[in-house]
Amino acid sequence: MVDVSQHELVPDHVLLDADEIEEVLAEYDVKKTNLPKIKRTDPALSDEAEVGDVVKIVRNSRTTDEAVVYRLVVS
Numbered sequence: 001m002v003d004v005s006q007h008e009l010v011p012d013h014v015l016l017d018a019d020e021i022e023e024v025l026a027e028y029d030v031k032k033t034n035l036p037k038i039k040r041t042d043p044a045l046s047d048e049a050e051v052g053d054v055v056k057i058v059r060n061s062r063t064t065d066e067a068v069v070y071r072l073v074v075s
Contacts, residue, residue: 004043011059013044016070021054024070038071051075 004010016024025032032054040051049055053073061067 005046010044011057013046013049014056014058015046015049016054016056020056024054024056032072035070035072037074040073040075045073049073 005013021032032052035054038045038055040049045055051073055071055073057069057071059067059069
């Protein structure tokens with residue numbers, strides 16, 4: 001089976017720990033449930049990701065070198 005998450009076109013998906021989640025929520029002044037969602041079954045997610053986790057996605061960007069977005073893992 002092919003591991004899609006290792007493909008060169010898939011951006012880095014990093015699970016955040018509790019402290020990092022709190023920093024992100026405070027920086028953007030949002031609740032966890034206000035973050036955009038990503039399904040647990042998304043092939044780009046690691047097997048360690050669980051519902052309720054927050055994932056940091058780092059994409060290449062033409063204008064800012066890299067763009068960082070956050071997603072809440074849902075079922």
